[in-house]
Amino acid sequence: MTRHHLDASTIVGYAAGSLPIELAVVTATHLESCGHCRRQVEDAERIGGVLMEQQQPEPVDAAHLQGLRHSMLERLAEPLPPSATSIGGDDAPSKAFDPDRLPAALQPWFGATYSELKWKWMAPGVHCIRAKDTRTLFLLKIAPGRSMPVHGHGRSEITQILRGSYSDALGHFAPGDVADLDSDIQHQPVTSPGLACICVSALDAPLRFEGWLARKLQPIFQL
Amino acid sequence: MLAVSHGRDRDSFMRIYDHFMPRVCLYLRGMGSTPANADELAQEALLRLWQRADRYDPARGSLTTWVYRIARNLHIDRVRREPRWLDIDLEPEEGVLDEDVVEHEQLRQSIEQLSAVQARLIRMCYFESKTHQEISEELDMPLGTVKSHLRRAFQKLQSEVRGKS
Numbered sequence: 001m002t003r004h005h006l007d008a009s010t011i012v013g014y015a016a017g018s019l020p021i022e023l024a025v026v027t028a029t030h031l032e033s034c035g036h037c038r039r040q041v042e043d044a045e046r047i048g049g050v051l052m053e054q055q056q057p058e059p060v061d062a063a064h065l066q067g068l069r070h071s072m073l074e075r076l077a078e079p080l081p082p083s084a085t086s087i088g089g090d091d092a093p094s095k096a097f098d099p100d101r102l103p104a105a106l107q108p109w110f111g112a113t114y115s116e117l118k119w120k121w122m123a124p125g126v127h128c129i130r131a132k133d134t135r136t137l138f139l140l141k142i143a144p145g146r147s148m149p150v151h152g153h154g155r156s157e158i159t160q161i162l163r164g165s166y167s168d169a170l171g172h173f174a175p176g177d178v179a180d181l182d183s184d185i186q187h188q189p190v191t192s193p194g195l196a197c198i199c200v201s202a203l204d205a206p207l208r209f210e211g212w213l214a215r216k217l218q219p220i221f222q223l
Numbered sequence: 224m225l226a227v228s229h230g231r232d233r234d235s236f237m238r239i240y241d242h243f244m245p246r247v248c249l250y251l252r253g254m255g256s257t258p259a260n261a262d263e264l265a266q267e268a269l270l271r272l273w274q275r276a277d278r279y280d281p282a283r284g285s286l287t288t289w290v291y292r293i294a295r296n297l298h299i300d301r302v303r304r305e306p307r308w309l310d311i312d313l314e315p316e317e318g319v320l321d322e323d324v325v326e327h328e329q330l331r332q333s334i335e336q337l338s339a340v341q342a343r344l345i346r347m348c349y350f351e352s353k354t355h356q357e358i359s360e361e362l363d364m365p366l367g368t369v370k371s372h373l374r375r376a377f378q379k380l381q382s383e384v385r386g387k388s
Contacts, residue, residue, distance in 0.1 A: 007370065007374065008373065008374040008377045008378060009355060009369075009370035009371075009373040009374045009377070011377065012345070012348055012349075012373050012374075012376075012377050013348060013354070013355060013373075016295075016348045016349040016352070017254075017295045017296075017298060017299050017303075017352060018348050018349075018351075018352045018353055018354055019354065020354050020356075021303075040381075042284065042288075043377075043380075043381050043384050044377060044381075045284075045288050045291060045292055046284065046285070046288050046330065046384060047330065047334070047345075047349075047377070047380050047381075047384075048288075048291045048295065048349050049285060049287035049288035049289075049290065049291035049292075050287065050327060050330050050331050050334060051334065051345070051346075051349050051350065052246055052247070052250045052287065052290070052291050052294070052349075053246060053287045053331075054331060054334065055246050055249050055250065057245030057246055057248075057249055058245075058249070060245065065244075065245075068244065068262060068266060069237070069240070069241075069244075071266065072237075072240060072266060072269065072270065073233070073237070075266075075270055076233050076236065076273060080274055081274060155356055155366055156355070156356075156366070182366070182367055182370065183366055183367065184367055204354075204356060
Protein backbone atom coordinates (compact mmCIF):
# COMPACT_ATOMS: atom_id res chain seq x y z
CA MET A 1 0.00 0.00 0.00
CA THR A 2 1.36 3.41 -0.99
CA ARG A 3 2.13 5.64 1.99
CA HIS A 4 3.96 8.50 0.30
CA HIS A 5 2.19 10.36 -2.51
CA LEU A 6 2.88 13.09 -5.03
CA ASP A 7 2.78 16.71 -3.95
CA ALA A 8 -0.32 18.61 -5.14
CA SER A 9 1.87 21.04 -7.12
CA THR A 10 3.32 18.08 -9.05
CA ILE A 11 -0.20 16.76 -9.71
CA VAL A 12 -1.20 20.15 -11.13
CA GLY A 13 1.96 20.36 -13.28
CA TYR A 14 1.38 16.86 -14.64
CA ALA A 15 -2.29 17.45 -15.44
CA ALA A 16 -1.42 20.78 -17.06
CA GLY A 17 1.25 19.12 -19.19
CA SER A 18 3.86 21.55 -17.89
CA LEU A 19 6.21 19.32 -15.88
CA PRO A 20 9.72 18.91 -17.30
CA ILE A 21 9.91 15.57 -19.08
CA GLU A 22 12.17 13.90 -16.48
CA LEU A 23 9.83 14.75 -13.59
CA ALA A 24 6.83 13.76 -15.72
CA VAL A 25 8.27 10.30 -16.38
CA VAL A 26 8.75 9.56 -12.67
CA THR A 27 5.28 10.99 -11.95
CA ALA A 28 3.78 8.71 -14.62
CA THR A 29 5.63 5.77 -13.06
CA HIS A 30 4.06 6.52 -9.68
CA LEU A 31 0.61 6.93 -11.22
CA GLU A 32 0.76 3.44 -12.69
CA SER A 33 0.63 1.98 -9.19
CA CYS A 34 -1.24 4.62 -7.19
CA GLY A 35 -5.02 4.95 -7.53
CA HIS A 36 -5.09 7.78 -4.98
CA CYS A 37 -2.81 10.00 -7.08
CA ARG A 38 -4.61 9.02 -10.31
CA ARG A 39 -7.81 10.42 -8.82
CA GLN A 40 -5.96 13.62 -7.92
CA VAL A 41 -4.79 13.92 -11.54
CA GLU A 42 -8.37 13.45 -12.72
CA ASP A 43 -9.48 16.29 -10.43
CA ALA A 44 -6.71 18.50 -11.80
CA GLU A 45 -7.73 17.61 -15.37
CA ARG A 46 -11.31 18.64 -14.59
CA ILE A 47 -9.96 22.00 -13.46
CA GLY A 48 -8.02 22.23 -16.74
CA GLY A 49 -11.17 21.48 -18.69
CA VAL A 50 -13.19 24.16 -16.90
CA LEU A 51 -10.38 26.68 -17.39
CA MET A 52 -10.28 25.88 -21.10
CA GLU A 53 -14.02 26.30 -21.40
CA GLN A 54 -14.04 29.56 -19.44
CA GLN A 55 -11.99 31.30 -22.10
CA GLN A 56 -13.74 33.87 -24.19
CA PRO A 57 -12.71 33.21 -27.79
CA GLU A 58 -11.63 36.21 -29.80
CA PRO A 59 -13.63 37.12 -32.89
CA VAL A 60 -12.18 35.26 -35.87
CA ASP A 61 -12.41 35.59 -39.63
CA ALA A 62 -15.77 34.02 -40.49
CA ALA A 63 -14.52 32.71 -43.84
CA HIS A 64 -11.57 31.03 -42.16
CA LEU A 65 -13.82 29.40 -39.57
CA GLN A 66 -16.20 28.29 -42.30
CA GLY A 67 -13.28 26.68 -44.16
CA LEU A 68 -12.27 24.72 -41.08
CA ARG A 69 -15.87 23.70 -40.50
CA HIS A 70 -16.23 22.50 -44.08
CA SER A 71 -13.01 20.52 -43.79
CA MET A 72 -14.28 18.87 -40.59
CA LEU A 73 -17.59 17.94 -42.23
CA GLU A 74 -15.65 16.23 -45.04
CA ARG A 75 -13.61 14.28 -42.51
CA LEU A 76 -16.71 13.14 -40.67
CA ALA A 77 -17.75 11.36 -43.86
CA GLU A 78 -14.56 9.27 -43.84
CA PRO A 79 -14.72 5.71 -42.48
CA LEU A 80 -13.91 5.44 -38.79
CA PRO A 81 -10.46 4.03 -37.97
CA PRO A 82 -10.19 0.76 -36.01
CA SER A 83 -10.90 1.34 -32.32
CA ALA A 84 -7.84 2.79 -30.59
CA THR A 85 -6.75 1.62 -27.17
CA SER A 86 -6.01 4.99 -25.57
CA ILE A 87 -6.07 8.68 -26.27
CA GLY A 88 -2.70 9.85 -27.52
CA GLY A 89 -1.23 6.44 -28.24
CA ASP A 90 -2.13 2.98 -29.33
CA ASP A 91 0.23 0.96 -27.21
CA ALA A 92 -1.34 0.77 -23.77
CA PRO A 93 0.58 -1.39 -21.33
CA SER A 94 -0.32 -5.00 -20.83
CA LYS A 95 -2.36 -5.53 -17.69
CA ALA A 96 -0.78 -8.95 -17.05
CA PHE A 97 1.64 -8.70 -14.14
CA ASP A 98 5.21 -9.71 -14.89
CA PRO A 99 7.64 -9.02 -12.02
CA ASP A 100 10.52 -8.62 -14.47
CA ARG A 101 8.85 -5.85 -16.48
CA LEU A 102 9.68 -2.24 -15.75
CA PRO A 103 6.75 0.16 -15.33
CA ALA A 104 5.45 1.15 -18.76
CA ALA A 105 6.45 4.82 -18.33
CA LEU A 106 10.10 3.79 -17.91
CA GLN A 107 10.34 1.35 -20.81
CA PRO A 108 11.04 3.94 -23.56
CA TRP A 109 13.96 5.20 -21.47
CA PHE A 110 15.48 2.10 -19.92
CA GLY A 111 14.15 -0.93 -21.82
CA ALA A 112 11.46 -3.45 -21.04
CA THR A 113 12.80 -5.58 -18.20
CA TYR A 114 14.88 -5.46 -15.02
CA SER A 115 16.93 -8.44 -16.17
CA GLU A 116 18.15 -6.54 -19.26
CA LEU A 117 19.33 -3.45 -17.37
CA LYS A 118 23.04 -2.65 -17.86
CA TRP A 119 24.06 -1.22 -14.49
CA LYS A 120 27.16 0.97 -14.23
CA TRP A 121 29.25 1.17 -11.07
CA MET A 122 29.07 4.58 -9.46
CA ALA A 123 30.38 4.15 -5.92
CA PRO A 124 30.79 1.22 -3.51
CA GLY A 125 27.35 -0.42 -3.30
CA VAL A 126 25.79 2.05 -5.75
CA HIS A 127 25.02 1.41 -9.44
CA CYS A 128 23.29 3.73 -11.85
CA ILE A 129 21.78 3.88 -15.34
CA ARG A 130 21.23 7.27 -16.91
CA ALA A 131 18.30 7.53 -19.34
CA LYS A 132 19.24 8.11 -22.93
CA ASP A 133 19.02 11.71 -24.13
CA THR A 134 18.79 13.14 -20.61
CA ARG A 135 21.17 13.72 -17.73
CA THR A 136 18.65 14.09 -14.95
CA LEU A 137 16.56 10.92 -15.21
CA PHE A 138 18.24 7.82 -13.85
CA LEU A 139 17.79 4.46 -12.18
CA LEU A 140 19.73 3.80 -9.00
CA LYS A 141 20.48 0.45 -7.39
CA ILE A 142 21.79 0.75 -3.85
CA ALA A 143 22.99 -2.25 -1.89
CA PRO A 144 21.11 -3.14 1.32
CA GLY A 145 22.11 -1.34 4.51
CA ARG A 146 23.96 1.56 2.82
CA SER A 147 23.88 5.20 3.91
CA MET A 148 23.79 7.71 1.10
CA PRO A 149 25.61 11.03 1.56
CA VAL A 150 23.60 13.83 3.20
CA HIS A 151 22.25 15.96 0.38
CA GLY A 152 19.74 18.65 -0.52
CA HIS A 153 18.19 19.54 -3.84
CA GLY A 154 18.86 22.48 -6.09
CA ARG A 155 15.18 22.60 -7.07
CA SER A 156 13.01 19.47 -7.17
CA GLU A 157 13.63 15.75 -6.95
CA ILE A 158 11.06 13.02 -7.45
CA THR A 159 12.07 9.46 -6.61
CA GLN A 160 9.85 6.42 -7.03
CA ILE A 161 10.79 3.22 -5.21
CA LEU A 162 10.60 0.17 -7.47
CA ARG A 163 12.20 -2.55 -5.35
CA GLY A 164 13.68 -2.75 -1.84
CA SER A 165 13.25 0.21 0.49
CA TYR A 166 14.98 3.01 2.36
CA SER A 167 14.36 5.21 5.36
CA ASP A 168 15.24 8.81 6.10
CA ALA A 169 13.95 11.60 8.32
CA LEU A 170 10.78 11.73 6.18
CA GLY A 171 9.87 8.10 6.88
CA HIS A 172 10.12 4.65 5.35
CA PHE A 173 9.85 4.40 1.56
CA ALA A 174 8.88 1.03 0.07
CA PRO A 175 7.86 -0.08 -3.47
CA GLY A 176 5.07 2.18 -4.77
CA ASP A 177 6.06 5.11 -2.55
CA VAL A 178 7.29 8.35 -4.05
CA ALA A 179 9.53 10.99 -2.49
CA ASP A 180 8.50 14.32 -4.00
CA LEU A 181 11.05 16.69 -2.54
CA ASP A 182 11.57 20.43 -2.50
CA SER A 183 14.74 22.47 -2.48
CA ASP A 184 14.41 23.04 1.27
CA ILE A 185 14.65 19.33 2.14
CA GLN A 186 17.94 17.81 3.14
CA HIS A 187 18.08 14.08 3.80
CA GLN A 188 20.24 11.00 4.12
CA PRO A 189 18.52 7.89 2.80
CA VAL A 190 19.62 4.59 4.38
CA THR A 191 18.63 1.45 2.50
CA SER A 192 16.96 -1.37 4.42
CA PRO A 193 18.63 -4.73 4.99
CA GLY A 194 17.70 -7.55 2.63
CA LEU A 195 16.99 -6.48 -0.93
CA ALA A 196 18.91 -3.86 -2.92
CA CYS A 197 16.88 -0.69 -3.30
CA ILE A 198 16.06 0.12 -6.94
CA CYS A 199 14.49 3.48 -7.61
CA VAL A 200 14.00 5.92 -10.46
CA SER A 201 14.85 9.55 -9.82
CA ALA A 202 14.46 12.80 -11.69
CA LEU A 203 16.09 16.09 -10.82
CA ASP A 204 15.67 19.50 -12.32
CA ALA A 205 18.93 20.83 -10.83
CA PRO A 206 22.08 19.18 -9.44
CA LEU A 207 22.02 17.76 -5.91
CA ARG A 208 23.71 19.72 -3.10
CA PHE A 209 25.99 17.48 -1.05
CA GLU A 210 26.88 18.34 2.52
CA GLY A 211 30.14 16.37 2.83
CA TRP A 212 33.40 17.49 1.16
CA LEU A 213 34.11 14.04 -0.34
CA ALA A 214 30.69 13.78 -1.99
CA ARG A 215 31.10 17.34 -3.29
CA LYS A 216 34.51 16.45 -4.77
CA LEU A 217 33.05 13.36 -6.47
CA GLN A 218 29.90 15.10 -7.73
CA PRO A 219 31.38 16.16 -11.11
CA ILE A 220 32.32 12.52 -11.73
CA PHE A 221 28.88 11.24 -10.77
CA GLN A 222 27.17 14.07 -12.68
CA LEU A 223 24.27 14.24 -10.22
CA MET B 224 -22.92 14.11 -26.74
CA LEU B 225 -24.99 10.94 -26.27
CA ALA B 226 -26.53 11.57 -29.73
CA VAL B 227 -23.00 11.52 -31.10
CA SER B 228 -21.75 8.53 -29.14
CA HIS B 229 -24.84 6.39 -29.69
CA GLY B 230 -26.24 7.72 -32.96
CA ARG B 231 -23.23 9.22 -34.75
CA ASP B 232 -25.33 12.33 -35.24
CA ARG B 233 -23.30 14.81 -37.29
CA ASP B 234 -25.43 17.85 -36.53
CA SER B 235 -25.05 17.25 -32.79
CA PHE B 236 -21.32 16.80 -33.25
CA MET B 237 -21.02 20.06 -35.19
CA ARG B 238 -22.74 21.92 -32.35
CA ILE B 239 -20.05 20.52 -30.03
CA TYR B 240 -17.44 21.48 -32.63
CA ASP B 241 -18.72 25.07 -32.84
CA HIS B 242 -18.51 25.43 -29.06
CA PHE B 243 -15.09 23.87 -28.53
CA MET B 244 -13.13 24.68 -31.68
CA PRO B 245 -12.35 28.35 -30.82
CA ARG B 246 -11.62 27.46 -27.18
CA VAL B 247 -9.27 24.61 -28.05
CA CYS B 248 -7.48 26.87 -30.57
CA LEU B 249 -7.06 29.56 -27.92
CA TYR B 250 -5.77 27.00 -25.43
CA LEU B 251 -3.24 25.60 -27.89
CA ARG B 252 -2.02 29.05 -28.90
CA GLY B 253 -1.47 29.84 -25.22
CA MET B 254 0.59 26.66 -24.95
CA GLY B 255 2.88 27.92 -27.70
CA SER B 256 1.39 26.74 -31.01
CA THR B 257 1.31 29.11 -33.97
CA PRO B 258 -2.23 30.01 -35.08
CA ALA B 259 -1.92 27.64 -38.06
CA ASN B 260 -0.67 24.76 -35.91
CA ALA B 261 -3.33 25.46 -33.29
CA ASP B 262 -6.03 25.21 -35.99
CA GLU B 263 -4.57 21.94 -37.25
CA LEU B 264 -4.22 20.39 -33.78
CA ALA B 265 -7.66 21.56 -32.68
CA GLN B 266 -9.19 19.99 -35.80
CA GLU B 267 -7.39 16.76 -34.99
CA ALA B 268 -8.47 16.87 -31.34
CA LEU B 269 -12.12 17.26 -32.31
CA LEU B 270 -11.87 14.63 -35.02
CA ARG B 271 -10.58 12.22 -32.35
CA LEU B 272 -13.59 13.09 -30.25
CA TRP B 273 -15.81 12.06 -33.17
CA GLN B 274 -13.85 8.92 -33.93
CA ARG B 275 -13.83 7.74 -30.31
CA ALA B 276 -17.28 8.97 -29.36
CA ASP B 277 -18.44 5.41 -28.69
CA ARG B 278 -16.05 5.34 -25.73
CA TYR B 279 -17.57 8.39 -24.10
CA ASP B 280 -18.93 7.63 -20.65
CA PRO B 281 -20.48 10.60 -18.84
CA ALA B 282 -19.93 8.82 -15.52
CA ARG B 283 -16.15 9.01 -16.10
CA GLY B 284 -15.99 12.75 -16.58
CA SER B 285 -17.45 15.62 -18.50
CA LEU B 286 -17.09 16.19 -22.19
CA THR B 287 -15.06 19.30 -21.38
CA THR B 288 -12.52 17.26 -19.41
CA TRP B 289 -12.25 14.78 -22.26
CA VAL B 290 -11.68 17.50 -24.86
CA TYR B 291 -9.07 19.09 -22.58
CA ARG B 292 -7.21 15.77 -22.20
CA ILE B 293 -7.16 15.13 -25.95
CA ALA B 294 -5.91 18.66 -26.72
CA ARG B 295 -3.24 18.56 -23.99
CA ASN B 296 -2.00 15.14 -25.08
CA LEU B 297 -1.78 16.27 -28.70
CA HIS B 298 0.20 19.32 -27.62
CA ILE B 299 2.68 17.14 -25.70
CA ASP B 300 2.87 14.66 -28.54
CA ARG B 301 3.26 17.09 -31.45
CA VAL B 302 4.61 20.34 -30.01
CA ARG B 303 6.79 19.16 -27.13
CA ARG B 304 7.50 15.98 -29.08
CA GLU B 305 7.38 13.93 -25.90
CA PRO B 306 4.91 11.30 -26.99
CA ARG B 307 5.47 8.72 -24.31
CA TRP B 308 4.50 10.12 -20.95
CA LEU B 309 0.80 10.70 -21.13
CA ASP B 310 -0.32 7.89 -23.37
CA ILE B 311 -0.80 5.34 -20.65
CA ASP B 312 -4.45 4.61 -20.10
CA LEU B 313 -4.75 5.32 -16.40
CA GLU B 314 -8.05 4.37 -14.88
CA PRO B 315 -9.13 5.60 -11.44
CA GLU B 316 -8.99 2.88 -8.83
CA GLU B 317 -12.02 3.66 -6.81
CA GLY B 318 -15.36 5.18 -7.58
CA VAL B 319 -16.35 7.30 -10.54
CA LEU B 320 -16.22 11.02 -11.10
CA ASP B 321 -19.96 11.57 -11.23
CA GLU B 322 -19.36 14.98 -12.69
CA ASP B 323 -22.46 16.94 -13.52
CA VAL B 324 -23.37 20.34 -14.83
CA VAL B 325 -24.01 21.77 -11.35
CA GLU B 326 -20.58 20.75 -10.08
CA HIS B 327 -19.04 22.09 -13.25
CA GLU B 328 -20.61 25.47 -12.60
CA GLN B 329 -19.52 25.42 -8.94
CA LEU B 330 -15.95 24.66 -9.98
CA ARG B 331 -16.11 27.53 -12.46
CA GLN B 332 -17.19 29.88 -9.65
CA SER B 333 -14.44 28.61 -7.34
CA ILE B 334 -11.82 29.31 -10.01
CA GLU B 335 -13.09 32.88 -10.21
CA GLN B 336 -12.75 33.21 -6.44
CA LEU B 337 -9.06 32.27 -6.31
CA SER B 338 -6.72 34.99 -5.07
CA ALA B 339 -5.07 37.02 -7.81
CA VAL B 340 -1.70 35.34 -7.31
CA GLN B 341 -3.17 31.83 -7.21
CA ALA B 342 -5.21 32.52 -10.34
CA ARG B 343 -2.13 33.84 -12.14
CA LEU B 344 -0.01 30.81 -11.20
CA ILE B 345 -2.74 28.35 -12.18
CA ARG B 346 -3.08 30.14 -15.50
CA MET B 347 0.68 30.09 -16.16
CA CYS B 348 0.76 26.39 -15.37
CA TYR B 349 -2.29 25.34 -17.42
CA PHE B 350 -2.31 27.86 -20.26
CA GLU B 351 1.27 28.89 -20.78
CA SER B 352 2.87 25.49 -20.17
CA LYS B 353 5.31 27.03 -17.69
CA THR B 354 7.25 24.75 -15.37
CA HIS B 355 7.29 25.64 -11.67
CA GLN B 356 10.87 26.82 -12.09
CA GLU B 357 9.99 29.04 -15.05
CA ILE B 358 7.14 30.58 -13.05
CA SER B 359 9.53 31.15 -10.15
CA GLU B 360 12.03 32.94 -12.40
CA GLU B 361 9.46 34.96 -14.30
CA LEU B 362 7.72 36.23 -11.16
CA ASP B 363 10.90 36.39 -9.08
CA MET B 364 9.18 34.21 -6.49
CA PRO B 365 10.92 31.40 -4.54
CA LEU B 366 10.20 27.96 -6.01
CA GLY B 367 8.78 26.77 -2.68
CA THR B 368 6.33 29.68 -2.67
CA VAL B 369 5.21 28.88 -6.22
CA LYS B 370 4.56 25.30 -5.21
CA SER B 371 2.71 26.22 -2.03
CA HIS B 372 0.45 28.66 -3.92
CA LEU B 373 -0.34 25.96 -6.51
CA ARG B 374 -0.90 23.41 -3.76
CA ARG B 375 -3.35 25.67 -1.92
CA ALA B 376 -5.15 26.65 -5.12
CA PHE B 377 -5.57 23.01 -6.11
CA GLN B 378 -6.77 22.01 -2.67
CA LYS B 379 -9.28 24.84 -2.65
CA LEU B 380 -10.66 23.83 -6.06
CA GLN B 381 -10.52 20.17 -5.24
CA SER B 382 -12.55 20.63 -2.07
CA GLU B 383 -15.29 21.99 -4.34
CA VAL B 384 -14.99 18.97 -6.64
CA ARG B 385 -14.83 16.47 -3.82
CA GLY B 386 -17.26 18.17 -1.49
CA LYS B 387 -20.07 16.76 -3.59
CA SER B 388 -18.75 13.19 -3.83
